[in-house]
Amino acid sequence: MSLLKLEHVGRRFGALQALKDISLAVEPGELRAVIGPNGAGKTTLFNLISGFFPPTEGQILFDGQPITAVSPNDLVRRGIIRTFQITQVFLSLSVYENVRVAVETAMGLQLRPWISRATRAKVDEKVDELLHVTRIADKADRIVGEMSHGDQRVVEIGIALSRHPRLLLLDEPTAGMGDEETHHMTDLIRRLNKDQGITMLFVEHDMAIVFGIADRITVLDNGTFLAEGTAAEISANPRVQSAYLGTAIEETAA
Amino acid sequence: MSSALETRPSSRPAPSIGGREISAAIIWLALLFVPIWLPAIGGFTDLASRVLIYAMAATGLNLLLGYTGGLSFGHAAYFGLGAYGTGLFIIHVIPSMPLALIAGTLLGGIGGILVGPMVMKRKGIYFSMITIAFGQMFYFLAVRWNTVTGGEDGLTGFSRVPLHLAGESIKLGPARFYYVVLALFAAVMLVVWQILRSPMGHAFVATRENTTRLRFLGVAVDKQIWVAFAISAFITALAGSLNAMLTAFASPDDLQWQLSGSFVVICVLGGMRSFWGPFLGAVIYIAAQDYLSSVTQNWMSYIGLIFVLSVLFFPQGLLGFIKGRGRS
Numbered sequence: 001m002s003l004l005k006l007e008h009v010g011r012r013f014g015a016l017q018a019l020k021d022i023s024l025a026v027e028p029g030e031l032r033a034v035i036g037p038n039g040a041g042k043t044t045l046f047n048l049i050s051g052f053f054p055p056t057e058g059q060i061l062f063d064g065q066p067i068t069a070v071s072p073n074d075l076v077r078r079g080i081i082r083t084f085q086i087t088q089v090f091l092s093l094s095v096y097e098n099v100r101v102a103v104e105t106a107m108g109l110q111l112r113p114w115i116s117r118a119t120r121a122k123v124d125e126k127v128d129e130l131l132h133v134t135r136i137a138d139k140a141d142r143i144v145g146e147m148s149h150g151d152q153r154v155v156e157i158g159i160a161l162s163r164h165p166r167l168l169l170l171d172e173p174t175a176g177m178g179d180e181e182t183h184h185m186t187d188l189i190r191r192l193n194k195d196q197g198i199t200m201l202f203v204e205h206d207m208a209i210v211f212g213i214a215d216r217i218t219v220l221d222n223g224t225f226l227a228e229g230t231a232a233e234i235s236a237n238p239r240v241q242s243a244y245l246g247t248a249i250e251e252t253a254a
Numbered sequence: 255m256s257s258a259l260e261t262r263p264s265s266r267p268a269p270s271i272g273g274r275e276i277s278a279a280i281i282w283l284a285l286l287f288v289p290i291w292l293p294a295i296g297g298f299t300d301l302a303s304r305v306l307i308y309a310m311a312a313t314g315l316n317l318l319l320g321y322t323g324g325l326s327f328g329h330a331a332y333f334g335l336g337a338y339g340t341g342l343f344i345i346h347v348i349p350s351m352p353l354a355l356i357a358g359t360l361l362g363g364i365g366g367i368l369v370g371p372m373v374m375k376r377k378g379i380y381f382s383m384i385t386i387a388f389g390q391m392f393y394f395l396a397v398r399w400n401t402v403t404g405g406e407d408g409l410t411g412f413s414r415v416p417l418h419l420a421g422e423s424i425k426l427g428p429a430r431f432y433y434v435v436l437a438l439f440a441a442v443m444l445v446v447w448q449i450l451r452s453p454m455g456h457a458f459v460a461t462r463e464n465t466t467r468l469r470f471l472g473v474a475v476d477k478q479i480w481v482a483f484a485i486s487a488f489i490t491a492l493a494g495s496l497n498a499m500l501t502a503f504a505s506p507d508d509l510q511w512q513l514s515g516s517f518v519v520i521c522v523l524g525g526m527r528s529f530w531g532p533f534l535g536a537v538i539y540i541a542a543q544d545y546l547s548s549v550t551q552n553w554m555s556y557i558g559l560i561f562v563l564s565v566l567f568f569p570q571g572l573l574g575f576i577k578g579r580g581r582s
Contacts, residue, residue, distance in 0.1 A: 050470075090460050091463060102471060105472075106471070109454075113449050114452055159467070159471070162471075163471060
């Protein structure tokens with residue numbers, strides 16, 4: 001069974017049809033990229049899946065259950081976690097404190113003025129684990145607001161991981177990053193997908209990254225579905241080439 | 255994966271005893287001996303009680319303001335409710351100080367619990383405006399409800415009743431009353447300190463830092479603000495209750511937005527991101543008020559000047575400034 005399934009999903013804002021008749025299925029363990037030119041509806045798609053607002057047409061299924069009318073809070077509980085185009089972290093706290101509050105709230109401790117030694121040990125163990133998985137443990141004491149954009153995005157993913165995501169939605173994970181940071185991020189995405197088996201859906205502009213790591217690629221254009229397939233299929237697809245990528249796609253894929 | 259994780263060093267910062275602990279020890283020692291040294295330098299003990307009461311009220315506010323990020327301009331409401339609750343309890347129910355303090359604290363705290371849900375969804379300036387509005391509502395209630403509250407003249411006719419302990423009646427002079435205030439101030443500081451190092455406190459700070467992030471982690475942020483608001487109101491109400499016992503008086507001014515503003519000034523002056531900031535702010539504020547008001551009638555404008563200068567030159571408050579210097 002598909003982990004995520006969209007059936008003829010659309011979203012209208014007044015007179016504007018931002019998304020129209022989108023159907024797609026993401027299988028468990030898949031690393032799926034969503035691409036398309038500006039205004040293609042990629043972020044709208046993310047907002048629909050993460051419950052930011054409901055679709056005006058069609059329905060979305062997660063794990064076979066309709067989630068069209070489910071609140072963002074419940075979606076988090078079911079395992080759909082997202083990151084934002086603008087990094088959302090706790091800026092004046094350290095890396096350690098960022099991940100710690102994420103772990104504590106994941107354990108439902110946010111209203112506990114006191115916790116036992118055993119619970120604290122459990123929190124610390126989980127925090128350590130996440131800091132090591134994201135390979136940012138050596139910067140645990142740094143204030144996040146004073147770190148590079150790339151490091152902040154890594155912290156954001158560490159926070160998201162505290163929720164044990166079954167589906168991780170990453171909105172332009174490498175936007176605005178330098179080469180080394182981009183490499184670190186793509187490596188992290190690949191490891192989380194392969195080692196931890198987290199299903200991921202990500203929006204990305206950098207075609208080298210998309211073709212390098214995605215299992216499958218969905219192409220949107222002007223709010224509609226254009227194509228879907230593997231990197232080879234997409235780069236060979238004449239509709240994609242003419243409508244969106246032109247010749248650039250062959251250069252990066254080659 | 256877990257086998258590889260066992261041998262790694264913990265990324266948790268190691269606790270250490272440093273300047274902070276030594277400073278705290280010095281402050282507590284100084285507070286403990288106030289009735290000895292303060293009169294020697296020309297102060298009087300009731301002034302120190304007043305400092306602690308304002309420090310307590312501001313510490314309560316700061317849990318909401320500095321740590322949870324909710325700028326309440328109406329915290330005098332809970333201070334005043336505490337004061338009136340204490341006075342009315344002694345006059346009409348039982349003349350017992352511990353019970354009256356509990357009654358006042360409960361009245362103000364319950365006020366905070368009830369107002370909380372009406373403010374918790376508001377953001378920024380709207381949060382501040384609606385907290386002022388509720389504060390002023392209590393103020394007008396106190397002014398208009400003459401028969402119960404004494405109207406504009408305030409509530410009188412009660413005094414600091416002796417403490418009954420183990421069958422003995424202990425009269426509370428300035429020094430003894432100071433120790434009552436100090437004990438309760440210490441208890442409040444302990445409670446706030448514990449909250450700040452707990453998951454609850456961490457979530458308060460996260461609310462201040464990024465509400466959106468926290469909400470999209472599935473945390474009920476409104477409830478978090480409500481709880482911070484209520485705890486904060488309880489602490490400020492306890493301070494108000496003690497103030498009524500200190501002055502044997504509850505005034506509509508205890509509910510006024512000017513006093514709410516003073517609490518905010520105290521927090522900002524001392525440093526709202528610092529545990530001891532509100533205390534330091536209260537020391538400066540009350541000392542300046544006491545000294546300046548004996549020199550000039552326009553003492554408020556000098557306090558205003560001190561406030562403006564401190565915001566301009568120490569935006570993190572005095573304690574934030576001192577800590578920043580220590581670090582560099």
